[in-house]
Structures are given as structure tokens and as C-alpha cells.
Amino acid sequence: MDSYGDELESRPPKVYDEDHLGVEIPETAHQISTDSWFQVGFVLTTGINSAYVLGYSGTIMVPLGWIFGVVGLIFATAISLYANSLIAKLHEFGGKRHIRYRDLAGFIYGKKAYNLTWGLQYINLFMINTGYIILAGSALKAVYVLFRDDGLMKLPYCIAIAGFVCALFAIGIPHLSALRIWLGFSTFFSLVYIIAAFVLSLRDGIKAPERDYSIPGTTTSKIFTTIGAAANLVFAFNTGMLPEIQATVRKPVVGNMMKALYFQFTAGVLPMYAVTFIGYWAYGSSTSTYLLNSVNGPVWIKAAANISAFLQTVIALHIFASPMYEYVDTKFGIKGSALAINNLAFRIVVRGGYLTINTLVAALLPFLGDFMSLTGAISTFPLTFILANHMYLVAKKNKLTSLQKLWHWINVCFFGFMSLAAAVSALRLIAVDSKTYHVFADI
Numbered sequence: 001m002d003s004y005g006d007e008l009e010s011r012p013p014k015v016y017d018e019d020h021l022g023v024e025i026p027e028t029a030h031q032i033s034t035d036s037w038f039q040v041g042f043v044l045t046t047g048i049n050s051a052y053v054l055g056y057s058g059t060i061m062v063p064l065g066w067i068f069g070v071v072g073l074i075f076a077t078a079i080s081l082y083a084n085s086l087i088a089k090l091h092e093f094g095g096k097r098h099i100r101y102r103d104l105a106g107f108i109y110g111k112k113a114y115n116l117t118w119g120l121q122y123i124n125l126f127m128i129n130t131g132y133i134i135l136a137g138s139a140l141k142a143v144y145v146l147f148r149d150d151g152l153m154k155l156p157y158c159i160a161i162a163g164f165v166c167a168l169f170a171i172g173i174p175h176l177s178a179l180r181i182w183l184g185f186s187t188f189f190s191l192v193y194i195i196a197a198f199v200l201s202l203r204d205g206i207k208a209p210e211r212d213y214s215i216p217g218t219t220t221s222k223i224f225t226t227i228g229a230a231a232n233l234v235f236a237f238n239t240g241m242l243p244e245i246q247a248t249v250r251k252p253v254v255g256n257m258m259k260a261l262y263f264q265f266t267a268g269v270l271p272m273y274a275v276t277f278i279g280y281w282a283y284g285s286s287t288s289t290y291l292l293n294s295v296n297g298p299v300w301i302k303a304a305a306n307i308s309a310f311l312q313t314v315i316a317l318h319i320f321a322s323p324m325y326e327y328v329d330t331k332f333g334i335k336g337s338a339l340a341i342n343n344l345a346f347r348i349v350v351r352g353g354y355l356t357i358n359t360l361v362a363a364l365l366p367f368l369g370d371f372m373s374l375t376g377a378i379s380t381f382p383l384t385f386i387l388a389n390h391m392y393l394v395a396k397k398n399k400l401t402s403l404q405k406l407w408h409w410i411n412v413c414f415f416g417f418m419s420l421a422a423a424v425s426a427l428r429l430i431a432v433d434s435k436t437y438h439v440f441a442d443i
Contacts, residue, residue: 028326028330033247033249033250035177035250036256037260038260038263039183040245040246040248040257041264043183043248043260043319044261044263045267045268046186046190046312046316047316048264048268048272049268049271050132050135051132051135051313053272053276054279054290054292055135056232056236056279057276057277057280057287057291058287058290058291059228059229059289059373060073060233061276061279061280062216063225063226063228063229064229065214068226069280072229073236073276079385080237080265081262083238083384083385083388083389083411084238086389086391086392087384088242088257088258089254090108090391090395091104091243091246091254092253093108093395097247098243099244099247100243100326101241101244101383102114102117104243105387108395120378120379120382121383124240124241124375124378124379124383125240125320125321125324127375128240128320128375129320129355131362131375133159133162133166133359134159134366135313136159136162136166136310136314136317137155137159137162138366139292139306140158140162140306142302146299146302146303146306156366159359162310162313162314163355163356163359166314166318167351167356169314169315170318170321170351171344173318174347175322175325176318176326179315179318182318189315190312192304193305193309194274194275196292196297196301197278197292197295197305198274200295201275201279201281201283201295202282203296204295204296205282208283211281211283211284211285212286224425225425227422227425228370228425231373231380231381231418231422231426232373232376233376235373235376239320240379240383240384241320241323244322279291292305325347325351332346334346334347365434370426370430373422373425373429376422376426377425378423381418382415385411386412386416390408393408393409393412
């Protein structure tokens with residue numbers, strides 16, 4: 001496409017109406033169709049290798065053990081790539097480009113599905129963002145404890161500081177494509193804490209006596225934690241906002257998005273695998289839900305790793321908050337220069353208010369593993385697996401063989417069951433932790 005065509009693609013067009021479905025779909029006020037597949041690949045990889053990876057040894061491997069943990073991660077990688085490819089291939093279904101997940105669902109099913117998908121997606125992204133603020137606060141507290149373990153700087157205070165910094169970043173970056181150089185910083189920060197955690201865990205593991213790899217807890221608790229860990233598996237790989245990310249890629253959008261996905265699920269997953277397995281190998285069933293709390297080593301290395309985790313989390317949160325930002329910017333017609341006084345004031349009020357609510361919830365219930373499980377259960381399973389398979393089934397029903405249709409129905413039913421089971425498990429975990437810890441707990 002020539003530069004003039006790119007400019008037209010990037011401009012916020014008028015609203016169009018799907019009369020036959022009764023869904024009014026606004027075009028975006030944000031920039032689209034400008035990014036290379038490589039940049040989009042780094043956006044996806046930033047999500048996979050965010051500071052959440054520091055929790056997978058404790059929240060996935062400890063409840064599942066070696067066999068089911070390793071097999072589960074590999075299976076989750078494969079099925080996530082498959083489900084995301086289904087969504088990517090529907091991006092231009094029906095001769096229209098669907099730049100939001102809810103737009104695609106609305107085009108295929110109608111207005112009720114449009115609203116339901118937006119509700120699920122909002123819950124998914126809100127909880128992911130809340131988890132990021134918990135992570136950022138935990139990283140800040142870990143830095144403080146390294147130098148001054150006097151109990152004065154409690155986790156809720158660190159979460160409040162983290163929320164404020166995230167709000168400042170959100171105000172300064174108008175849309176997803178504007179991250180650009182920040183994705184480079186994000187990759188650098190990811191490498192710092194992943195390499196530090198890997199090396200220090202390896203050193204501890206070599207020196208440590210024989211570890212206990214048995215799955216902790218009673219028979220009943222093992223069942224619930226295993227189901228919760230299954231939800232964490234899908235949470236690790238999926239964004240719940242693939243069409244929104246795909247909207248930023250240049251044409252041909254499907255081909256370029258598939259390249260980005262292949263990059264995400266090959267090179268992108270290797271650092272996550274490495275730090276998850278080495279952490280569990282080094283500390284066994286006593287592995288912390290935040291791996292840097294388990295490692296031993298020079299204070300300056302641990303401090304650098306935690307600061308990097310904090311900074312990377314600030315950038316990664318912006319990716320998962322961008323659909324909300326796009327929604328309000330489009331609804332209120334925020335166009336023109338990002339530095340215009342009106343636009344700047346709007347971002348301060350709206351984005352600052354949104355992240356204030358996130359921060360309050362994060363400080364109120366700072367149970368990171370439970371948030372991951374509940375997010376996977378009530379939104380990641382439905383959005384990424386149930387909806388993706390059923391939308392593909394409906395959209396391509398005349399082109400699928402009976403065997404292919406059966407395969408998609410099996411996926412819909414299986415992940416529907418898993419979603420219900422994981423939701424019950426996650427709510428139980430939160431109830432148990434709420435009895436152990438008071439609100440605004442200093443974990």
C-alpha cells in the first residue's frame with residue numbers, strides 16, 4: 001500500500017452500521033495498519049515474557065509436578081497457537097476488517113454476542129492489569145527488603161506507587177502502535193530478570209541438597225490447585241485481545257499476523273520455558289509464586305532484576321489496557337495531537353481513573369496466583385478457546401468436513417467444562433487466602 005493509502009487506513013473513519021445484526025460498530029480513533037509483523041511479534045512476546053513468568057514455577061509447576069507441568073506447558077503452547085491462528089484467520093471475514101474482538105463476534109452472531117464478548121474481554125483485561133500492578137508492587141517491595149527489611153514499606157504502599165507510575169506511562173503513550181522503542185526496552189528488561197533468575201536459580205540448585213518435588217496439600221486441595229494450574233497454563237500464552245493487536249499490523253494482515261504468532265510461539269516461549277523449569281528444578285515444591293523471592297545471590301543482581309521486572313510490567317500493562325483506552329478515545333472522539341491540552345487532560349482523567357480502580361483492587365486483594373487462575377477461568381478460556389473454535393465453526397461451516405466440525409465441537413465442550421471447573425477452583429482459592437490474609441495484606 002502506498003503512503004496515501006496508509007494515511008487513510010490510519011485515519012479514524014466514520015461509524016458504520018451492520019443493519020442485519022443491529023450492531024453499531026465505530027471505527028477507531030487510534031492508529032492502525034502501520035506496524036511490521038516483527039513489531040507485532042514483539043508486542044505478543046512482551047506479553048508472554050512479562051514479569052508474570054517469575055510466577056509460573058510456583059503457580060504451574062508446583063501444583064502439577066514435573067510430568068504434568070512439562071506436558072501441560074507444551075500442550076498449552078500448541079493449543080494456544082492453534083486457537084489464536086483461528087482468530088487471526090477470521091480478521092477479514094465477510095469482506096470486512098474486524099479490528100476488535102467484539103466486532104468479530106458481533107458480525108458473526110449479533111448484538112448479544114457483541115455485548116457479551118466485550119464484557120468478557122473487559123473482565124479479562126481488567127484482571128490482567130490488576131495482576132500486573134500486584135506484580136509491580138511485589139517487585140518494588142522486593143527491592144526495598146533487599147536494602148532495608150524494617151517492615152515500614154508494606155506491599156499496599158508499593159502497589160500504590162506502582163499504580164501511579166503505570167498511570168504516568170499510560171498518559172504519555174497515546175496508543176498501542178506508539179510503543180515502538182518501548183518494546184525494545186521491554187525486551188531488554190525481560191532479559192535482565194529472566195537471565196538473573198535463571199542464573200541464580202541454577203547456582204542455588206547446584207548447591208542445594210535433594211529437593212522435594214511432591215505436590216503439596218491434601219487430596220482435596222490438590223484437585224483444586226491442579227485445576228487452577230490448568231487455568232494458569234492458558235493464561236500464560238493468551239491475551240484475549242488478538243484482533244486489537246492484529247489491527248496494528250500492515251497488510252496483508254492475516255499473513256503478517258501468522259508470522260507474528262509463529263515468532264511468539266517459537267522464539268518467544270523459550271525464555272519463559274527456561275525460567276519456569278529452572279526455578280522449579282532449583283527449589284522444588286517450596287518455590288515462591290514470585291521466583292526472585294526464592295533466589296540467593298549478590299544484592300545488586302537481585303535489585304537489578306526486580307527493578308527490571310517493575311519497569312517491564314509498566315510497559316506490558318499498557319498493552320493490555322489499550323483496548324479500554326481505544327474504546328473511550330473512540331467514544332469521545334479524541335483525535336489530533338497527543339500533546340494537545342484537551343487530549344492530555346482527557347487521558348489524565350480517564351486513564352488515571354481507570355488505573356486508580358485497578359490499583360485499589362490490587363492492594364485490596366494482592367493474591368497473584370489466584371488472580372491468574374480466575375482470569376484464565378472466566379475470560380481466557382471462553383475468549384481464546386471456546387469462542388475462537390465456535391466462531392470458526394460458524395464462519396466456515398460450509399467449508400468444513402464432518403470430522404473438522406466434530407473437532408471444533410470437542411474443543412468447545414472440553415474448554416467449556418474446564419472454564420467452569422477452573423472458576424470454581426479459583427474462587428475457592430481466593431476464599432481460602434482471604435481467611436489467611438486480611439484485606440490490604442502485606443504478603
